[in-house]
Amino acid sequence: MLKAEPLPLLATGIGKKAVVAITGLVLYGFVFVHALGNLQVFLGREAIKAYRESLHSFPKALWGARAVLLVCLLTHVTLTIDIAAKARAARTTRYKVSAPIAEQGILQRYARKTMVLSGPILLVYIMFHLAHLTAGVVPGLPFKAGEVYDNLVRGFQNPMVAGLYIVANLLLGLHLYHGGVALFQTLGLRHPQWDAHTRHAAFLVTAVVTATNVIIPTTIAAGLIRQ
Helix, strand or coil: CCCCCCCCHHHCHHHHHHHHHHHHHHHHHHHHHHHHHHHHHHHCHHHHHHHHHHHHCCHHHHHHHHHHHHHHHHHHHHHHHHHHHHHHHCCCCCCCCCHHHHCCCHHHHHHHHHHHHHHHHHHHHHHHHHHHHHHCCCCCCCCCCCCHHHHHHHHHCCHHHHHHHHHHHHHHHHHHHHHHHHHHHHCCCCCCCCHHHHHHHHHHHHHHHHHHHHHHHHHHHCCCCCC
16 A cells, blocks of 8 residues: 655645745734834934944844845745746636625735735835845945935935835735735634634734834925934
8 A cells, every 4th residue: 555645845735825824924023023123213313323233233143034034035925926826827717706705805805916916016125125225236325334314314305215115015014914814814723703803913013014114204205304
């Protein structure tokens, strides 16, 4: 009698979705902490400079965290695109709308529909963000290493740059909201007793992150924060 061998995790659709959920959770946590850290720009130049220096005081840990985040990001985007492409290729007609989907609110339905599209867009945005505020290699945007406050202010005083960040972070909000709601279902932890609480928690965290990431470029572009 032949003995069935277990399939590798990434050889199955369920396994891929589980990895997408886990990597998404890691990225979710980073985005939340990163957003709260950036709020220190409202405390002034020295506060956010001290925040940056505290992060860079442990270079090995910092670069280790960056490596983990990069792997999670690339894995998350690659598998999401792969799952969507295979799902689309496996059917010739659209699925009928199931009851749970029909009962979803407008925000959740819109977030679900834009999930796959927003992923690659956000990847491009993240690359621009790193080039702008980490590497300082974006032409036309002044940059001075270590001067987080001045780099932020000078960058967001450009209306096109501020607008790019605002639009990208609104898309990020939709992505986070749907991801937060779908996370428990993907990992098999969904239950009618706490589904409503899950949606409310996802909305609350998403609202905090989105508001934080949008208010910074908005206030600087409006001239409320100056050098």
